Amino acid sequence: MPSDDIEQQLETLRTQLEAWNYQYYVLDQPTVPDAQYDRVMRSLQQLETQHPELLRADSPSQRVGAQPLSEFSQVAHEVPMLSLDNAFDAQELRDFDRRVQERLGLTDSEIEYACEPKLDGIAVSLLYRDGVLQRGATRGDGYKGEDITHNVRTIPSIPLRLHGDDIPGVLEVRGEIYMPSAGFELLNQRAREAGEKTFVNPRNAAAGSLRQLDAKMTAQRPLEMCCYSVGLVEEGALPVSHAQVLDCLLRWGLRINPESRVVRGVAACEDYYESLAQKRERLPYDIDGIVFKVNDLAQQQRLGFVSRAPRWAIARKFPAQEEMTRLLDVEFQVGRTGAITPVARLEPVFVGGVTVSNATLHNSDEVQRLGVQIGDTVIVRRAGDVIPQVVSVVAGQRTAGAREVVFPECCPVCGSPVEREPGEAVLRCMGGLVCAAQQKAAIRHFVSRRAMDIDGLGDKLVEQLVDEGLVENVAGLYRVSREQLLNLERMGEKSADKLLAALQASKQTSLARFLFALGVREVGEATALSLARYFGNWEALAAATEEQLLEVDDVGPVVADHLRQFFDSSSSLEVVAQLRASGVTWPDLERVTPERLPLAGQTWVVTGKLETMGRNDAKGFLQELGAKVAGSVSARTTCVVAGPGAGSKLSRATELDVDVLDEAAFIARLETLGVSL
Ligand code: 5U1
Numbered sequence: 001m002p003s004d005d006i007e008q009q010l011e012t013l014r015t016q017l018e019a020w021n022y023q024y025y026v027l028d029q030p031t032v033p034d035a036q037y038d039r040v041m042r043s044l045q046q047l048e049t050q051h052p053e054l055l056r057a058d059s060p061s062q063r064v065g066a067q068p069l070s071e072f073s074q075v076a077h078e079v080p081m082l083s084l085d086n087a088f089d090a091q092e093l094r095d096f097d098r099r100v101q102e103r104l105g106l107t108d109s110e111i112e113y114a115c116e117p118k119l120d121g122i123a124v125s126l127l128y129r130d131g132v133l134q135r136g137a138t139r140g141d142g143y144k145g146e147d148i149t150h151n152v153r154t155i156p157s158i159p160l161r162l163h164g165d166d167i168p169g170v171l172e173v174r175g176e177i178y179m180p181s182a183g184f185e186l187l188n189q190r191a192r193e194a195g196e197k198t199f200v201n202p203r204n205a206a207a208g209s210l211r212q213l214d215a216k217m218t219a220q221r222p223l224e225m226c227c228y229s230v231g232l233v234e235e236g237a238l239p240v241s242h243a244q245v246l247d248c249l250l251r252w253g254l255r256i257n258p259e260s261r262v263v264r265g266v267a268a269c270e271d272y273y274e275s276l277a278q279k280r281e282r283l284p285y286d287i288d289g290i291v292f293k294v295n296d297l298a299q300q301q302r303l304g305f306v307s308r309a310p311r312w313a314i315a316r317k318f319p320a321q322e323e324m325t326r327l328l329d330v331e332f333q334v335g336r337t338g339a340i341t342p343v344a345r346l347e348p349v350f351v352g353g354v355t356v357s358n359a360t361l362h363n364s365d366e367v368q369r370l371g372v373q374i375g376d377t378v379i380v381r382r383a384g385d386v387i388p389q390v391v392s393v394v395a396g397q398r399t400a401g402a403r404e405v406v407f408p409e410c411c412p413v414c415g416s417p418v419e420r421e422p423g424e425a426v427l428r429c430m431g432g433l434v435c436a437a438q439q440k441a442a443i444r445h446f447v448s449r450r451a452m453d454i455d456g457l458g459d460k461l462v463e464q465l466v467d468e469g470l471v472e473n474v475a476g477l478y479r480v481s482r483e484q485l486l487n488l489e490r491m492g493e494k495s496a497d498k499l500l501a502a503l504q505a506s507k508q509t510s511l512a513r514f515l516f517a518l519g520v521r522e523v524g525e526a527t528a529l530s531l532a533r534y535f536g537n538w539e540a541l542a543a544a545t546e547e548q549l550l551e552v553d554d555v556g557p558v559v560a561d562h563l564r565q566f567f568d569s570s571s572s573l574e575v576v577a578q579l580r581a582s583g584v585t586w587p588d589l590e591r592v593t594p595e596r597l598p599l600a601g602q603t604w605v606v607t608g609k610l611e612t613m614g615r616n617d618a619k620g621f622l623q624e625l626g627a628k629v630a631g632s633v634s635a636r637t638t639c640v641v642a643g644p645g646a647g648s649k650l651s652r653a654t655e656l657d658v659d660v661l662d663e664a665a666f667i668a669r670l671e672t673l674g675v676s677l
Pocket of ligand 1: 123228313
């Protein structure tokens, strides 16, 4: 074939792969199946192997270089990489706005601000010449950084060449490289399974990944980059506002933050901050604040800089999610399945917006991995509603009085022996329902909203009932008399009657709820639903062999084994018999194999606030009808249920032309599918 034709063919393959990369990594809109992408990539690689003289460094096949580096070289930033001033409360943000107005001579006017999340990652600079990536560098001290070109080239959201006909000849783009939360969790999970060291947080994981001398290592890490400004620009010009610059970057092939907005006036900045604070936990990456920038570049120029920070930008910080404190003691809690969890008692510390004095240490492996001793100074992390965790020990601060964490040799609650099953990190009390801690936990689970939904039976009351010897197991709940309740401390007639009525009402339940409420190990709500649907009635379920159980969606060998142990245990069956004798009942279901369910094969997403049923109920109904419920919207999503407050998932659904139902339409759809609400 003439070499012109081959060059043309190579160009076509490269352009196609770049376009798919852009759609997938920059726009988050996958357009082709992975297999097709792989096929085209292989064609490109084959053609390049046959014609090495036509190989180019900006080819999508050339992301990972052959040779690891022996050290990082230094890079001077021609335009210094500045840092940002911080505002720690609303007043400091208002002060910033007032200073901006005064300096611009625009007192009492509403300045236009570009707002965007401040990603908790590593600031880097990318240098493009004639649209081709030449160099990637860390921020370093702002004047000199390290050359990490070999590593940034492996990050799929960083284009090796830009596209467009208005790209400046020299363009330096700045932004943050970060590790999305899901990728971070997976990376740590794999490290844990391999007995390797885990990363403390996504930021450390991103930093560690960029510090690799061998780009092959970096290529295996789930890194992304979001761009937020430009540095050096030559042989070309930029538009007149920050938001327009971001639009250009996106058009040229770089990823920008989809949450970026332009607002007028400081009050709108505060609204933006509040709305992102609400959304923070649902974002797929860590952010530590919001950056506000004067949008007009001419105004930015007039405002200038003070020492190393611009006068035209500020970062309004969120409460820190990690803080330092001291580990005062370790206590051991016994859970529903007898699992013994070490709990750190901490010197109270304000973190993630609340005062934290307890944090989980998970299990003995984790205590060993952390190398933590009582008395140590530790870092505690609290992100959103997740239980606070001790993530690391501060090195070099151990005092003479520090002592090792010693795990108990018998249950701290009932004194029964404890065991650690082979291959398990968890220590367990073998006391079963003899153990008051397990009794209480089992009852708390049984009465919870998603199980038997017994209102008025809070944790305190469960404690009292067990401690007074009135209730030993869940069946005992239905035998408690009005007199016994009235004898309890702080129990009035009204509360007692309400509780008895709730107990009575709970007796009419569903097989799935009942099964979930029994608390068989590893049988969560979804598994209970699948089991109930598959077997239809209790007798068939209880008689199922391990092989039959394994036929059910969601049920693997471990769950099947726990189920069989439960059904083979005479004491468990006795509790079930007592519950049924007290009147707990449910309708049998018609046996339905999963593939015959009306929503089988479909993937739904539920987002926003649902007024009538709540998101969990909506998900439950969908699963019951055979749909998979996913956490994010993609081209494969069948339908999105969106309530008020739905954000990026709804926008994504609209972009991808996915069906969207509001709550009323969703309820109507459920009714057509035979669900009565
Ligand atoms: N989102 C965003 N993060 N961030 C960090 N914008 C932004 N701007 C920065 C920094 C350091 O600096 C400006 C001065 C360009």
